[in-house]
Amino acid sequence: MNCVSTKLPLIDLSNLGENDSSRWESTEIQIREALQEYGGFEATYINLIPLELRKSVGDGIRQLFDLPLATKLLNKNPHIPFHSYVNRNDSDALVESIVIDGALSPHVVDTFANLMWPDQGNPTFSKDILLYCEKLSKLDKIVRRMVLESLGLEKYIDEHINSTYYVCRVQKYEAPRTPHSTLGLHSHTDKNIMTILHQLNHVNGLQILSKDGKTWIPADPTSLDSIIVMVGTTLRAWTNGRLHDPFHRVVVSGDETRYTIGLFTVAKEGCVIKTPEELVNEDHPLLYKPFDYYKFINFTTTDAGRASPDPLKEYCGA
Ligand SMILES: O=C(O)CCC(=O)C(=O)O
Numbered sequence: 553m554n555c556v557s558t559k560l561p562l563i564d565l566s567n568l569g570e571n572d573s574s575r576w577e578s579t580e581i582q583i584r585e586a587l588q589e590y591g592g593f594e595a596t597y598i599n600l601i602p603l604e605l606r607k608s609v610g611d612g613i614r615q616l617f618d619l620p621l622a623t624k625l626l627n628k629n630p631h632i633p634f635h636s637y638v639n640r641n642d643s644d645a646l647v648e649s650i651v652i653d654g655a656l657s658p659h660v661v662d663t664f665a666n667l668m669w670p671d672q673g674n675p676t677f678s679k680d681i682l683l684y685c686e687k688l689s690k691l692d693k694i695v696r697r698m699v700l701e702s703l704g705l706e707k708y709i710d711e712h713i714n715s716t717y718y719v720c721r722v723q724k725y726e727a728p729r730t731p732h733s734t735l736g737l738h739s740h741t742d743k744n745i746m747t748i749l750h751q752l753n754h755v756n757g758l759q760i761l762s763k764d765g766k767t768w769i770p771a772d773p774t775s776l777d778s779i780i781v782m783v784g785t786t787l788r789a790w791t792n793g794r795l796h797d798p799f800h801r802v803v804v805s806g807d808e809t810r811y812t813i814g815l816f817t818v819a820k821e822g823c824v825i826k827t828p829e830e831l832v833n834e835d836h837p838l839l840y841k842p843f844d845y846y847k848f849i850n851f852t853t854t855d856a857g858r859a860s861p862d863p864l865k866e867y868c869g870a
């Protein structure tokens with residue numbers, strides 16, 4: 553797969569029984585190639601998210617964004633400032649986003665709902681978002697398992713999965729009400745490990761930059777079942793540069809508001825990211841020294857980190 557097409561690879565992950573080893577293996581090859589060459593792909597997974605659940609989560613997220621600004625501003629993470637509420641005053645793009653840091657934990661989700669809906673929480677929202685994030689996390693685990701297997705690193709799978717947790721971020725892109733393309737979210741790379749993105753309505757806008765930096769590839773889902781998977785910078789580091797962490801942005805136009813939900817795989821507190829020795833050899837010299845995940849994340853929010861075209865290399869390049 554040497555030529556970059558103007559479409560993201562589309563890979564079907566439904567009904568991937570581990571008993572059908574030839575299908576599992578061919579999917580593994582497709583995923584590895586997609587993540588090397590594009591840094592992402594569109595996954596179809598029929599019925600991963602039942603229609604009712606998608607609708608109900610969509611309603612809950614609309615209600616969330618309709619809350620008063622003062623309430624949304626309570627969504628603050630003092631340790632990791634960008635795991636907090638962002639609105640249009642913080643950036644000159646159209647995005648507004650709210651974060652649940654620990655989206656697979658019923659306690660975290662209830663605490664969040666009680667903060668946003670102080671009268672009696674929002675049991676429907678809590679139940680739905682937990683289930684939704686749990687379903688999306690299945691996809692992350694399949695993809696990471698396949699990546700590690702394709703690299704011959706099966707022995708690290710459990711450690712890899714156990715050293716991470718999930719952050720959910722929901723996004724609203726206000727309709728620009730103009731036919732002209734308007735920036736919804738600035739071009740950036742995700743600094744975490746893996747990102748799973750689901751567009752909640754039919755308003756497209758995500759674009760992924762080709763590896764050669766020349767083409768913005770639209771990541772328009774071919775169906776509402778489709779989910780976009782992207783490599784984060786920390787996975788590039790761990791794989792010694794084998795996987796590509798793509799720049800991406802959101803561009804919107806027209807009269808409809810766009811809603812998305814992202815599940816971000818993040819390292820647990822105190823986790824040191826260290827490239828396995830199996831991935832370092834004469835052809836692949838060590839690119840990044842071991843680093844503390846949160847110290848790196850903090851660096852990316854400093855002036856030096858923000859100004860750097862490649863904060864990972866700047867921070868821990870070997
Ligand atoms: O909403 C989208 O389509 C993209 C969101 C994104 O890139 C992010 O939250 O990091």
Ligand SMILES: [Fe+2]
Pocket residue numbers: 740741742800
């Ligand atoms: Fe992103």
